[in-house]
Amino acid sequence: MMRIFGVQLRKEITELWRTRKLIIVLVVLIAFGLMSPILAKITPDLLESMGEGQMEGIIITIPEPTQKDAIDQLVRNVSQFGLLLAVLMSFGTVVGERERGQAALVFAHPLPREVFVAAKFAAQAIMFAAGLALGALGAYIYTVILFDAPPAGRYLALTGLIYVWLLSLIALSLLASTLGRSMGSAGGLAFVLIVALLLAGSFTNLAPGALLEWGRSIAIKAGSPARWGALAVTVVVTALAVGASCIILRRQEID
Amino acid sequence: MTPAIEIRNLTKRFGTVTALAGFDLSVPRGSIFGFLGPNGAGKTTTLRIMTGLARATAGSVTIEGVEVGRGARPPIGYLPDTPSFYSWMTAREFLTYIARLHELSDPPIDATLERVGLANANKKRVGGFSRGMKQRLGLAQALLPQPRVLLLDEPVSALDPAGRKAMLDIMGDLRGEMTIFFSTHILNDAERICDEIGIIDQGRLVIQARRDDLLARFARPVFEIEVAPDDAPQLAALAERLETTGLIERAALDGVRLRVTARDLDRARREVLPMLADRSLVRFEMLGATLEDIFLNLTDPANSRPEVAS
Ligand SMILES: Nc1ncnc2c1ncn2[C@@H]1O[C@H](COP(=O)(O)OP(=O)(O)OP(=O)(O)O)[C@@H](O)[C@H]1O
Ligand SMILES: [Mg+2]
Numbered sequence: 117m118m119r120i121f122g123v124q125l126r127k128e129i130t131e132l133w134r135t136r137k138l139i140i141v142l143v144v145l146i147a148f149g150l151m152s153p154i155l156a157k158i159t160p161d162l163l164e165s166m167g168e169g170q171m172e173g174i175i176i177t178i179p180e181p182t183q184k185d186a187i188d189q190l191v192r193n194v195s196q197f198g199l200l201l202a203v204l205m206s207f208g209t210v211v212g213e214r215e216r217g218q219a220a221l222v223f224a225h226p227l228p229r230e231v232f233v234a235a236k237f238a239a240q241a242i243m244f245a246a247g248l249a250l251g252a253l254g255a256y257i258y259t260v261i262l263f264d265a266p267p268a269g270r271y272l273a274l275t276g277l278i279y280v281w282l283l284s285l286i287a288l289s290l291l292a293s294t295l296g297r298s299m300g301s302a303g304g305l306a307f308v309l310i311v312a313l314l315l316a317g318s319f320t321n322l323a324p325g326a327l328l329e330w331g332r333s334i335a336i337k338a339g340s341p342a343r344w345g346a347l348a349v350t351v352v353v354t355a356l357a358v359g360a361s362c363i364i365l366r367r368q369e370i371d
Numbered sequence: 372m373t374p375a376i377e378i379r380n381l382t383k384r385f386g387t388v389t390a391l392a393g394f395d396l397s398v399p400r401g402s403i404f405g406f407l408g409p410n411g412a413g414k415t416t417t418l419r420i421m422t423g424l425a426r427a428t429a430g431s432v433t434i435e436g437v438e439v440g441r442g443a444r445p446p447i448g449y450l451p452d453t454p455s456f457y458s459w460m461t462a463r464e465f466l467t468y469i470a471r472l473h474e475l476s477d478p479p480i481d482a483t484l485e486r487v488g489l490a491n492a493n494k495k496r497v498g499g500f501s502r503g504m505k506q507r508l509g510l511a512q513a514l515l516p517q518p519r520v521l522l523l524d525e526p527v528s529a530l531d532p533a534g535r536k537a538m539l540d541i542m543g544d545l546r547g548e549m550t551i552f553f554s555t556h557i558l559n560d561a562e563r564i565c566d567e568i569g570i571i572d573q574g575r576l577v578i579q580a581r582r583d584d585l586l587a588r589f590a591r592p593v594f595e596i597e598v599a600p601d602d603a604p605q606l607a608a609l610a611e612r613l614e615t616t617g618l619i620e621r622a623a624l625d626g627v628r629l630r631v632t633a634r635d636l637d638r639a640r641r642e643v644l645p646m647l648a649d650r651s652l653v654r655f656e657m658l659g660a661t662l663e664d665i666f667l668n669l670t671d672p673a674n675s676r677p678e679v680a681s
Contacts, residue, residue, distance in 0.1 A: 123471040127457075134459040217455035221512065224422045224449035225472045370424040 121231050121238075128239035141201055141247040148193040149251030153186035153258040155193075183263035184336045187274070190255045191332045194248070198282050199310070202244065206289040207306040209236050210365065211296045219370050230362035233294065237358050240286045248279050270335045277331035277347075284324045284350045285310060287357035294361040294368075313353075324350040373436065375400040375520050375550035376421070380430035383416050383574075390416045392574035393430060398552055398567070403542065405561030405582070406554040407662060408571035414554035415452060417571070418524045421552075422449045435519050445520065448513030452524040454505055458498030462489055462508050465497060466515055473516040480515070487511045487541060503534040510541065521545070523553035527560055539564050558662040562586065570665065577669055589660040589668055592620075592636040594643070596629045599651035603627050609646060618642060627653070 132138040160178040210233065213219045223229065252275040259266060288309040296302025317325030326346035333340035376398035383391040391413045398404045408414050419425040421432050423439050431438055434445035456465055463480060470478030484490050487507040492500070497508065506526065513521055526542070527535040542551055543564045555561055561568050562582065569579040578585070598606050606629050610622040613631065618639055621632040633639030644655065 119474060120472060123468070127468055131457065131459060217451060217453060218457060220419075220424055220451045221449075221454055221456070221509075222469075222472070223424060224447065224451075225469055225512075225516075226444055227472050369419070369426060371419075 117228070117231065120227060121235055124227065124231055124235035125238050128235050129242065132239055132243055137205055138243050138246075141205060141243050142250060144197055144201060145194065145244075145247035145251035146254050147251075148197050149190065149254035150258055152189035152193050152255050153183075153262050156181050156185035156189045157262045159185070181263070183259050183266050186255070186259045186263055187266065187271075187332060187335045190252070191274070191278070191328055194251060194278055195281070195328050198244070198248070198278065199285055201247075202240075202282050202285040203289050203306050203310055205243070206236070206240050206286050207293050207296075207303050208299055209240075210290065210293040210361070211299055211302040212293075214368075214370060215299060217371070223370055229365040233290065233358065233361045233365055237287065237290055237361075240290075241283060244282050244286065245279065248275060248282065252278075266335060267337075270337070274331035274335040277327040277334075280347065280350055280354075281324050281327045284313070284354045284357070287354040287361075288313065291357040291361050291364075294364050322346050322349045324353065372400060374398055375402075375435060376404075376552060377433040378417075378430070379433075381417065381420065381427055381432065382429040383413070383420060383425070384428045390574055391420075391427075391430075394571070394574070394576040396569055396576055396579060398550060400550055401547060402566040403546055403551045403564050404553070405565035405568040406552060406571065407556070407558060407561050407568055408554070409556055409662070411573075412556075412571045413574040414556075414571060415524055416574075418449070418522055418552075418554060421522055422447060446518045448516065448518035448521045450506075450509040450513045450521075450523045450526055453529070454509030454512075456497040456500075456505065456508065458496065460497055461494050462497060462500075462511070463493040465508065466511060469512050469515055475516065478515060479517075483511045483515050486514065486544075488537065503530055506530060506534070506538065510538070514545075517549075519549050521549050521551045521553075523551065525555055526553050528555060528557070535560070556662070558660065558665070562659065570662070572666065577666070585665075586660055589665045590636070591658055591660055591664055592633040592639070593658040594631055594633070594639070595654065595656045595658060596631065596643075596647065596652070597654040598627050598647075599653055600627055602650045605650060609650075612646070613643070 129138075160181055163178055213222075222232075252271070256266070256271060289306045292306035292309055293302045296305050313323065314325060316323040321343060322345045324346060326343040327350060329340060330343040330346065332338070374397040376396070378394065378396040380393045380395065381391050382389075382393040406414055406417070416425065420427050421434065421439060423444075426440060433439070434447060437443050437445040439445060460468070462484065466478070466480045466483065470480065481490070484493050487510050489504065489507050489511060492504060497505070500508065506529065510523070510526065513523070523542075527538045530538060539560065542553070545551060546564075565582045567579070568582050568585050570577040580588070596606070603626060606627065607624055610624045610629055613619050613622050618634060619631050620634050623630045631639070631643065633643075640657075647655065
């Protein structure tokens, strides 16, 4: 079982590499990592130059940006583009292989369907771990250069929480990919699941989205309450989505 | 000897559509079995159940003593009707991947590529493969783990005549190494290499018989004679002469071609050809049985019920 998982994971990672998905995720996350502190640094100057001459007599005082602003930018950018990437990269993986007929070929070989699903999740998890790690490292370096050094441990906690949040999005997209009968319906379903997840965030502090605010608060020492409940919910949602995908695929008839 | 494949009361319904109406089938070990039927007969559905990709509504399939869908995996190789690969892999990479799934320690990748005629294309991305090459790679991935039963869904239907012959030759060469079960809607393909033929129509097994018995039983007593244009007038004379001998039932002349329906096939075979001795013969052909003939014959109420030979 573990050997087959290894074989399948290798296939998935090679696929992500050869179909350029890996490079896209790395480039986008690194780019936004690097841009975040830079944006934080130049935003006041930008605002100032835009305001010049237009609002005579009005004096706007924009506070000098700090590393807190850099971290805010990072959380905002990486969560927006991370969400987009996580959904785009995983909503087509299972349904695509079924639709193209590759699944009919490989499932006639000794490849357990749960291994197939688990390897897909693991490959995405590895890809986003790499992308997020490099993006966060880039952001950290630029924050140190442009401002001063944020506490490394706290910064690491922020990155970890963003990652856990991303994993839940990947797992839900994978579930949509397994349930969907076509690429279109899987995409639609992924969209619905993610929107539901985001909406849940505005009702309860237990939704995965609370992890972002918690992480930000840790990194900038804002002192907001810890969200252990949200962490537990996120882990459970992720595990349930992956587990459900395995069971659903196991029961499915492959065309 | 237990059969290689044993199908019992196989039934499959898709909503209100009954794709398989509950049939039995038994494939002798080591045989090449042609599973013949028109479009929509239920061939693909049967094969998908045999491979575990779909589940039967009722009934069972047992392959080499292993009941499909009960946990254990039977020793099969499967070629779907339109095999689809990872376009980013090469042929060799795909076979290596399949070998790893089977945990083969020394997979015969080169020999398999050689066998299907892809030895020269093994470093090419599958994305650039033609239909025929994909079919060959499809056969290669099915053969690689050296299964005891090979299941092929319309392996030659999409190929040109040369590709068709090549594929059938490869399948013929495998005779004795494993049991081969393949579907087709063309009797002629089954006729060329099968030992045994089963015919399915509307989810029912119409007949199962040894190929030779089937062909003998349904042979049409029809042959066609074609002569050079200069001899066309003599052909007309021959047609008239044949009609008077009582040897034949009917003779239909169409320019240089004469189609003759014999009353007694054996006698006609012996006597008609000598009559053509001094003609510039272009073609003299016995027209074999067609799937249509067999259907017409079997669905004719005057004929016997479906039967299973030996
Ligand atoms: N997934 C499905 N959902 C609904 N009906 C189906 C499905 N698969 C097959 N059928 C129906 O079952 C019947 C048998 O189809 P099947 O594909 O097995 O035929 P076939 O003999 O392989 O035909 P062909 O020669 O065209 O490949 C057809 O009436 C088909 O419409
Ligand atoms: Mg078919």
